Amino acid sequence: MVQEEHIVQGVRYIHKSDHRDGTNEKSQWIIGRENERLCFEQSQLFIDEKEGKTRWGLHFEDKQIANLGKSKSESPPVRLLFIGKFVNDKQNDYWHGYPADFEENNQDIPPEEVTGYWREQHYLSKAKISKISGGRKCRL
Amino acid sequence: MQTLKLIIRGDFYDSQIYAGHLYLWTGKGSIITVDWEKLIDKLNIPDTLKFAAHCAFLESDNLYNKAYKQMFKDAEILALIKKRFADLAVNPLVFTVEQLERSGLIIGEQKNPFPFPHADTTVYKSNIYVGSRSGITKASRSKNDTNPIRSYADKLSDLPALSIAAAFDNLAVSAGDEGLYSFGLHRPKEQTAITEPKQLEKAHSNQVRWMFGSIFSSSYFNSGFLADYKFERDDAKPDKKERTLLAIRPANELINNQMPNERPNQAATFSWGVQDKLCYSENQTIKVVQYDPYKEPYKNWVSHERFRNIGIITSEQLGDSIVRADSALFGYIVEGDDGLLVISSLPGENGLQEESQWLEGEPVNWRVFPNSDYYTNQLHVIYDDYLCIHSFNQDYFVDQVTKKAGISHITRVPHYSKKASVVEASSLFD
Numbered sequence: 364m365v366q367e368e369h370i371v372q373g374v375r376y377i378h379k380s381d382h383r384d385g386t387n388e389k390s391q392w393i394i395g396r397e398n399e400r401l402c403f404e405q406s407q408l409f410i411d412e413k414e415g416k417t418r419w420g421l422h423f424e425d426k427q428i429a430n431l432g433k434s435k436s437e438s439p440p441v442r443l444l445f446i447g448k449f450v451n452d453k454q455n456d457y458w459h460g461y462p463a464d465f466e467e468n469n470q471d472i473p474p475e476e477v478t479g480y481w482r483e484q485h486y487l488s489k490a491k492i493s494k495i496s497g498g499r500k501c502r503l
Numbered sequence: 504m505q506t507l508k509l510i511i512r513g514d515f516y517d518s519q520i521y522a523g524h525l526y527l528w529t530g531k532g533s534i535i536t537v538d539w540e541k542l543i544d545k546l547n548i549p550d551t552l553k554f555a556a557h558c559a560f561l562e563s564d565n566l567y568n569k570a571y572k573q574m575f576k577d578a579e580i581l582a583l584i585k586k587r588f589a590d591l592a593v594n595p596l597v598f599t600v601e602q603l604e605r606s607g608l609i610i611g612e613q614k615n616p617f618p619f620p621h622a623d624t625t626v627y628k629s630n631i632y633v634g635s636r637s638g639i640t641k642a643s644r645s646k647n648d649t650n651p652i653r654s655y656a657d658k659l660s661d662l663p664a665l666s667i668a669a670a671f672d673n674l675a676v677s678a679g680d681e682g683l684y685s686f687g688l689h690r691p692k693e694q695t696a697i698t699e700p701k702q703l704e705k706a707h708s709n710q711v712r713w714m715f716g717s718i719f720s721s722s723y724f725n726s727g728f729l730a731d732y733k734f735e736r737d738d739a740k741p742d743k744k745e746r747t748l749l750a751i752r753p754a755n756e757l758i759n760n761q762m763p764n765e766r767p768n769q770a771a772t773f774s775w776g777v778q779d780k781l782c783y784s785e786n787q788t789i790k791v792v793q794y795d796p797y798k799e800p801y802k803n804w805v806s807h808e809r810f811r812n813i814g815i816i817t818s819e820q821l822g823d824s825i826v827r828a829d830s831a832l833f834g835y836i837v838e839g840d841d842g843l844l845v846i847s848s849l850p851g852e853n854g855l856q857e858e859s860q861w862l863e864g865e866p867v868n869w870r871v872f873p874n875s876d877y878y879t880n881q882l883h884v885i886y887d888d889y890l891c892i893h894s895f896n897q898d899y900f901v902d903q904v905t906k907k908a909g910i911s912h913i914t915r916v917p918h919y920s921k922k923a924s925v926v927e928a929s930s931l932f933d
Binding site for chain 2: 413438466467468469472473474475478479482488489490492493494496497498499500501502
């Protein structure tokens with residue numbers, strides 16, 4: 364698996380190829396690598412005993428939230444995704460990310476601290492926050 | 504289908520109504536408790552409309568009463584009652600939080616003790632339960648006027664809870680990709696440990712509702728399924744509430760068996776079940792099957808009388824993308840990407856197709872109260888800067904046995920331990 368590595372805000376960030384090469388069981392980025400790193404740079408850090416460190420990011424186009432990925436193709440229909448989740452590999456000390464599918468996976472629902480922050484910042488409407496929090500269908 | 508509307512302007516996220524109190528979760532992290540009974544009593548409306556307002560907002564069960572059924576046989580009385588509801592619907596009742604405050608109708612505003620933003624809430628036996636990604640929390644209602652809800656919420660479980668519903672001293676929980684769970688709420692005094700949630704089915708679950716003592720799970724990733732329970736009745740111990748899980752019954756198999764000529768797709772657009780109605784939506788239709796848990800199950804479960812095909816509702820307004828759906832006495836509510844479709848229990852003018860109404864706009868939250876004693880006719884819809892409480896008052900005049908849209912009133916409260924009610928519920932299919 365080809366892994367492209369960058370230093371972002373002083374930490375190692377790796378672009379995982381299986382989230383870009385059409386792998387059936389992985390969600391896929393539809394934004395370029397540079398935008399993926401920008402999404403990581405602007406993401407919100409969340410530290411939890413169980414889950415460790417995670418970061419949650421959004422992608423903006425013309426100051427509007429935009430889709431950044433699509434759901435894995437093994438569970439059709441394929442849906443557009445707009446939240447980036449970033450996880451820390453403690454052992455090898457690097458971060459990587461993928462488009463989060465909160466409809467299908469509980470661990471892809473951002474923590475209340477993150478959705479609360481996005482709401483306060485008016486990044487997303489209350490209606491969208493409510494849908495994300497309940498793992499419900501949510502389209503931009 | 505004319506609905507009454509009561510609007511409260513403000514920044515809200517969720518609402519609940521219980522025992523005369525309206526609870527409003529605000530966007531700024533507080534909960535406002537409104538004295539709902541007082542608010543309706545103080546409405547500035549003519550005396551001739553007070554009775555309609557009372558039935559519409561405070562005692563929805565009133566007009567289902569047998570005495571009224573007799574009165575409605577008098578066409579003049581029926582026409583007058585309908586006119587009162589129509590007159591009340593002419594002008595929406597609109598308030599702001601500040602107006603309610605000035606009128607002494609706000610019991611309290613307190614810091615929200617629950618995780619926020621949450622996924623779902625429910626009120627059961629004077630306790631408020633909140634489900635969220637981080638688990639299930641509970642706080643009891645309090646008699647303290649400053650904090651009408653206890654200021655500290657107990658964490659009951661770490662189980663992610665996307666949708667919750669309480670009945671039979673159990674909390675049913677949709678835990679997304681962790682499946683469907685049931686969680687005992689009744690803790691014997693000698694038991695100090697919190698009961699662990701029990702997994703009923705591992706398949707994905709988005710939304711959960713009770714069908715009497717059974718539990719229906721909806722999902723975007725399967726056709727939906729019923730955790731079908733049998734009641735163990737013991738006439739010697741009328742309070743005994745024993746339920747035994749018979750089977751997990753996939754909705755597509757159930758529909759396929761009841762409607763063999765209308766073979767469903769592998770997965771419905773969305774399916775849901777509340778009390779006696781199981782709904783399966785696909786291709787702009789809702790296939791409706793009636794459920795009667797009082798019928799004995801046979802070994803060949805699919806052919807027995809616990810399930811009965813009662814027809815198909817068609818609506819061009821039913822989209823391909825259903826966010827979620829629910830059932831009330833007054834009909835079905837289906838959420839699309841940018842609005843709500845309300846399919847009324849009242850048949851349309853041609854007597855065949857149910858009336859429907861589209862409520863435009865993406866809601867922040869919405870809910871109905873099919874298990875409450877007094878608020879079964881209400882639909883709460885929260886938008887960005889106001890709460891709209893719709894009151895539907897057509898179902899009193901609808902035949903509860905033959906209706907296709909909406910749950911049947913006679914089966915609403917499952918007093919299965921009382922012999923008389925069992926007879927009444929069992930007579931549904933006669």
